[in-house]
Amino acid sequence: MSSGTLTVVNRCRCTIAPPSLLLAVAEQGDAETRDAALRTLLTSVALRSRRSSFGPTLRRFGLSPADLDFLPAQAPDTGPENTVYDVAGGEEQALPGRLVRGTTDPPTGDAAVDEAFDGAAATADFYREEFDRDSVDDRGLDLVSSVHFGQRYDNAFWTGDQMVYGDGGGGVFVPGGLTRAIDVIAHELTHGVTQFSAELEYRGQSGALNESFSDVFGILVKHRAEGIDAASANWLIGEDILEPSLGGALRNMIAPGTAYAGDDQPADMDAYVDLPADDDPRNDNGGVHINSGIPNRAFAEAARALGGDAWETLGPVWYEVLTGGELSRFADFEDCAALTVAVAGERYGGGSVEQDAVRGGWEAVKVRLRPDPR
Amino acid sequence: MRVTVVRSGGVAGMVLTAEVDDADLDTPAAAELTGLVDACEFVDGAPSAVADGFGYELSVARDDGSVARARFGQGAAPPGAGALAAWVLDGPHARRRMGR
Structure with missing residues (x-):
């Protein structure tokens, strides 16, 4: 589904409706109501400034952050938020998990959390300072990472809107290895950069x-x-x-x-x-x-x-x-x-x-x- | 009955094959494997939708010569396939080898 299908069919301006109510309307209403509610959700101030936090919500509607390109970019002077979640052994359906570190929070003492945080920050700094790129999408997309994915999970990947790290230890990676390597973190985040630029077909x-x-x-x-x-x-x-x-x-x-x-x-x-x-x-x-x-x-x-x-x-x-x-x-x-x-x-x-x-x-x-x- | 799981992709891009034969298992483990196989739907699922996602092939060769197979990407396992693949890949019973 592309943003092109999000045609405005109703000029209802539900500006005081909370996102949870709009989400319920979007899920349960007829086609016109759904589109109007979804449009309102997507154009909300909260979504403009914290788009990546809505990754799971977007996926419920078959959307990705790229479908939000019609929205104004996040103010460049604020920079992207950098947040890390603990998915505590859960998998896709449990993402992003529980918030354990926000942009201004100190280190947690959990190596996976702190390494994911530092790696995302270093990668975003690299793209901003070397190429004047504003985050993964060049529009200030917030950096969201989830750690402790699955059980002894031997992989790290970019979902299309966030980073995910397993703990390793499944026979391929040493425990903790996937967040320890800054080049692996930057490799995965660059899949996001490619997603928002050349979109190279993965074959x-x-x-x-x-x-x-x-x-x-x-x-x-x-x-x-x-x-x-x-x-x-x-x-x-x-x-x-x-x-x-x-x-x-x-x-x-x-x-x-x-x-x-x-x-x-x-x-x-x-x-x-x-x-x-x-x-x-x-x-x-x-x-x-x-x-x-x-x-x-x-x-x-x-x-x-x-x-x-x-x-x-x-x-x-x-x-x-x-x-x-x-x-x-x-x-x-x-x-x-x-x-x-x-x-x-x-x-x-x-x-x-x-x-x-x-x-x-x-x-x-x-x-x-x-x-x-x- | 021989159960084989092939897992490929991921950031490493490695191919891992894990194989277990119920003839090599003790009775409780063989029963557990049979239960997982019986609960698995052998239909293909969608390929991984993400770069560096895992891809899987799950196959069961029964003693009567029949073979059942399912291929799917990370996050798109058919019912029962994820549990069976995890039991074989992560458990202590399988022979594992790396390579295509």
């Missing part, structure tokens, strides 16, 4: 690009937070959070396929893994987590060649490609390569060392470079 090469942009900005948030130089970086995503028997990291951006025993990421197009984007879970939506190694390495090679602070050298190039509106949601690696080379030329000049480094990165992974697509 095949566009899906692998979706994964790669999350790894790129995940590692850049880590490098910036820890002052890591591109030339000396190890380019590991999720270092030291896997069960040691599995390996040392989730992915190795500079040497794909070497992060853990069984890592099957290819290092270049000669080893591209062509899988169908079907419903077989083994095929990974057409290899989105597998072939992402190729654009990951292109970025890492280019950044390493330049050295210095990658979040300042090539971060703006990749950010412009992701959010600039020219990358198709069905883009393939060649589309992305051409755009990054073009944007690097615009930013630093044709034939600049930066543009040469970007070109060299894609050449290293054997992605064909087409002429500037524009």
Whole structure:
């Protein structure tokens, strides 16, 4: 359902009705009443300023925060709220859980809560200070994180409107590992940035690009937070959070396929893994987590060649490609390569060392470079 | 009866396969597994709607040669499938291996 279906059929201005009453009307009324009540809910001041808090409500109507784009952005001087909830072993139906830390609250002493809070804050700071981006959606979307999801749950994910973290300990991640890794937190929040920008389809090469942009900005948030130089970086995503028997990291951006025993990421197009984007879970939506190694390495090679602070050298190039509106949601690696080379030329000049480094990165992974697509 | 659960995706993007055969179980555990299988609806559910969500395949190969299978994404398990998958994946009985 898109916002386009939320046509105003009734000019009723229920400005004194509480949200709970409007919600009941929206759920129980006829089509006209439902639309009017829902419209009023969505345009309420509370919803404008705290849109993400309404994630579960929106999902009940098949909506997402992206459907609220017609609303004015949150005032930029307030910044997004950063809140963490404890879902206490519950799953999707229990989200977001019980509020345990708000924006101005001190640390709680629960490592998962405090790490989720700090990771979200660092990621939002990164996007605001480096790219002038106002939160995940560039419209001040509040940062909501839920921790202690499920039982020994070995995953963290972005639902479309909030972050969710399991505790790990299920055989893949060490207990507490998922909130400990700031690059994993930034990886997941960047799926939100992609959702609100290029909307890369999560299948095949566009899906692998979706994964790669999350790894790129995940590692850049880590490098910036820890002052890591591109030339000396190890380019590991999720270092030291896997069960040691599995390996040392989730992915190795500079040497794909070497992060853990069984890592099957290819290092270049000669080893591209062509899988169908079907419903077989083994095929990974057409290899989105597998072939992402190729654009990951292109970025890492280019950044390493330049050295210095990658979040300042090539971060703006990749950010412009992701959010600039020219990358198709069905883009393939060649589309992305051409755009990054073009944007690097615009930013630093044709034939600049930066543009040469970007070109060299894609050449290293054997992605064909087409002429500037524009 | 052999029950196999394949879980893929997640932020790690790893494929985990867990397999349990009731012939290897003691009587109470075998009865528990049979009860979970009997309560499971083997129909496909929606794929994961979120990036880095898990995808699952649950299959049961019975001694008479019949096979039942369900594929679904995180949060879209058909009735009984979530409990069966969790019992196999998280319990102490299954053989587990990583890889596609």
